[in-house]
Amino acid sequence: MPTSASQRRTFVAALILVAAAIVASLAWVVASPVGSSPDEDFHVGSMWCPPPVDETGCQISTKDGEKAVMVPQSLAKEYVTCYAFDHNNSAQCALNASDEELAPTLRWDDGNYPWGYYQFQHLLVGSDTARSVLAMRLVNTMIALALMGAILLLADAALRLSLGVALVTGWVPMGLYFVTSLNPSSWALTGTLAFTAGLLGACRSSGWRRWGLDACAAAGAVLACTSRGDSAFFLFVITAALAFAVRWRRDRWPEALLAVVSSIIGIIVMRSTNVASTHLATAEGEPRSLISLVGGNMSYLPQYFAGFYGYRWGPGWLDVDYNGSVSTVGLVIAGAVFVAGARTWSWRKAMTLLMLVGAMAGVPTLLGILQGFNNVATYQPRYMMPLWIVFLFFMLTMERRERTLSRPQAAAVGVLLVGTHFWALFVLLLRYTHGSSVLMLNMSKTAVWWWPGAPVGPNMVWALGTVCFAAAITFALLLTREEVDEKPRTEAVEA
Numbered sequence: 001m002p003t004s005a006s007q008r009r010t011f012v013a014a015l016i017l018v019a020a021a022i023v024a025s026l027a028w029v030v031a032s033p034v035g036s037s038p039d040e041d042f043h044v045g046s047m048w049c050p051p052p053v054d055e056t057g058c059q060i061s062t063k064d065g066e067k068a069v070m071v072p073q074s075l076a077k078e079y080v081t082c083y084a085f086d087h088n089n090s091a092q093c094a095l096n097a098s099d100e101e102l103a104p105t106l107r108w109d110d111g112n113y114p115w116g117y118y119q120f121q122h123l124l125v126g127s128d129t130a131r132s133v134l135a136m137r138l139v140n141t142m143i144a145l146a147l148m149g150a151i152l153l154l155a156d157a158a159l160r161l162s163l164g165v166a167l168v169t170g171w172v173p174m175g176l177y178f179v180t181s182l183n184p185s186s187w188a189l190t191g192t193l194a195f196t197a198g199l200l201g202a203c204r205s206s207g208w209r210r211w212g213l214d215a216c217a218a219a220g221a222v223l224a225c226t227s228r229g230d231s232a233f234f235l236f237v238i239t240a241a242l243a244f245a246v247r248w249r250r251d252r253w254p255e256a257l258l259a260v261v262s263s264i265i266g267i268i269v270m271r272s273t274n275v276a277s278t279h280l281a282t283a284e285g286e287p288r289s290l291i292s293l294v295g296g297n298m299s300y301l302p303q304y305f306a307g308f309y310g311y312r313w314g315p316g317w318l319d320v321d322y323n324g325s326v327s328t329v330g331l332v333i334a335g336a337v338f339v340a341g342a343r344t345w346s347w348r349k350a351m352t353l354l355m356l357v358g359a360m361a362g363v364p365t366l367l368g369i370l371q372g373f374n375n376v377a378t379y380q381p382r383y384m385m386p387l388w389i390v391f392l393f394f395m396l397t398m399e400r401r402e403r404t405l406s407r408p409q410a411a412a413v414g415v416l417l418v419g420t421h422f423w424a425l426f427v428l429l430l431r432y433t434h435g436s437s438v439l440m441l442n443m444s445k446t447a448v449w450w451w452p453g454a455p456v457g458p459n460m461v462w463a464l465g466t467v468c469f470a471a472a473i474t475f476a477l478l479l480t481r482e483e484v485d486e487k488p489r490t491e492a493v494e495a
Contacts, residue, residue: 013475020472022145024421027465028180029137031428031458033091033449034130035080036316037181038380039107043118044075044133044182046109048125050118053108061104068104074129076103084317088437091449099129114269116226117184130451133182141180143223144190147216151194154212155201161480162396163197165405168417168473169337170389173326173424174308177315178382185382187223188231192386194220195262196238196393202255203246214254221262229273230383234359235259235266238390241355244348245398288372297368300376301361306331307381308388310424320431322424329420333413334392340405341395349398356391360384407481414473421469429458 035041049058049069059070073079074097082093109118124139126132148167152160171179171189178185198217202210224231239259248256288296307313309330310322363384368375405413427436433447434440444450444457456464 010479013479017472017475017479018149020468020475024465024469024472025141025145025176025180026138027425027461027468028176028428029134029141030451030454030461031425031465032181032316032432033083033094033451034074034133035084035094036091036432037178037183038317038382040182041075041077041080041105042107042109043184044080044129045069045071045105045107046113046118047121047136047182048072048075049108050122051109051111051115056122059102063104063106066106068106069108070102071105072129073098073101073103076105077107079103081317083432085319087316087319087321087431088435090435091432095449095452099127112229112273113184114226114229114232114273116222117187120226121182134451136182137180140182140186140190144179144186147190147194147219151197151201151213151216154205154209154216155197156204159197159201159204159397163393164476164480165337165396165413166389166393167193168476169333169413170308170392172333172417172421173322173330174310174315174382175385175389176421177424177428178385183382184227185231185385187227188234189386189389191220191223191225191227192231192234192238193389193393195224195235196220196242196390199242199255199259200245200393200397203252214258217255217258218262221258221266224386225262225266225269229270231386232266232269234386234390236263237355237359237387239263241352241390241394244351244355245394290369293369293372293374294365296374297365297376300374301365304364304376304379304381305360305388308385309334313381315428316431320428321436322427326420326424326427329416333416333420336409336413337392338395340409341392344399346399349394352394352398353391356387356394360387360391410477410480414477418466418470418473422466425465426462429462433458 035044037043048071050056053060053069061068061070074094076097079094079097083089083091121136121139124132124135126135148163152163155163175189179189180186195217198213198215198220202213202217205213221235224235239262242259246252246255303312306327309327310320311327311331312318312323314320314322314326364376364379367379429443430436430438430440433443433449440446442459443462444459447458450458
């Protein structure tokens with residue numbers, strides 16, 4: 001226990017920060033119904049009947065002449081997606097389905113995703129689908145909070161500040177939405193960032209802190225490799241970036257070995273899944289010239305990157321509108337962080353960021369060119385979003401030879417983040433409780449959808465989530481005020 005008054009104040013402030021972050025995250029856990037994240041009917045079907053379905057005791061049936069699995073009616077496609085794509089329609093129709101009756105579904109995994117995520121979530125399956133889904137979301141959220149919290153606790157002050165800024169500016173609101181969802185992108189986002197920050201922190205630490213950060217990096221690699229094929233491949237991309245970001249010495253062989261082994265396993269996992277085919281559409285119309293294909297795909301890159309903050313590709317089944325207010329302010333915050341990180345450069349930093357930008361922009365563009373259509377216009381940004389947060393992290397961490405943000409700048413970014421979170425959470429709640437066409441501030445009074453038997457209503461969730469997020473940002477600024485104001489030691493990441 002801390003002994004001095006200053007240490008006690010810091011300890012109490014840290015406890016408040018942790019509690020506030022947990023409550024704010026829980027608000028996102030309950031803000032949307034079962035089936036609300038992209039393709040969630042497929043994911044819940046795969047959790048209730050994980051592959052290999054013939055060996056997990058799941059009932060096999062047929063539907064429209066095809067092999068189907070039996071799941072609770074409340075998880076079947078026609079019920080889970082009854083409100084999807086129509087932002088004016090609330091989620092009330094989902095309450096009409098039964099947990100007791102079974103229904104066949106064609107939406108289940110047969111090799112598109114790695115082993116691990118669905119099998120783990122299957123352990124939380126119960127007779128009440130709503131409670132099971134909430135339990136799964138809660139576990140995903142706590143995994144993210146525990147891993148990020150451990151890295152922040154173990155890392156040095158400079159890396160801690162950079163990771164904290166990258167987390168909130170990169171995850172609010174879309175990353176926060178996916179991390180607290182049932183989508184495998186939850187583990188992909190958590191895993192890739194934990195792998196990066198853990199390895200980078202370990203290369204700057206010694207003793208038990210170093211081994212703790214290595215353990216966090218290994219845990220992140222496991223999450224990335226067991227959730228999505230593309231996030232498994234990202235381990236190789238991040239390792240290529242780390243090759244420039246860190247000046248490797250002989251005593252850093254454990255980190256080098258972990259990075260190389262994780263990359264090899266990640267490539268094997270990616271090649272063993274069908275993830276690439278699930279991201280492609282079919283070219284239609286007349287064949288296009290190479291110049292037309294290159295120009296068409298690259299012209300959509302700005303909108304594609306804006307999708308990291310909900311532009312054109314908002315939450316839900318792309319039916320929660322974040323265009324305008326949420327996406328615009330999110331991009332302003334990202335721009336401010338980018339400019340702050342761009343004040344110092346080196347060839348190592350440039351090559352590190354080039355590895356990440358090359359993957360984020362190059363993969364969807366190259367796929368579109370090879371397939372002969374504008375793939376970037378249809379490629380969902382969430383697939384590459386894990387690399388965006390890693391990009392921000394490297395941007396802020398490398399070559400920190402002067403203070404990253406002054407106290408007024410940090411406060412301004414904090415205010416913008418709180419405002420963005422406030423409105424993003426409200427828009428999400430409103431879409432499912434009433435439909436987006438009605439501006440209803442008192443959502444609890446006339447909500448047509450909410451969790452049965454929930455002790456609090458949507459308005460209380462909105463209020464608690466907003467207040468606790470603001471408290472978390474405030475206490476984070478207070479705890480790092482000395483780190484913000486003092487000039488960091490003249491030390492690059494690679495030193």
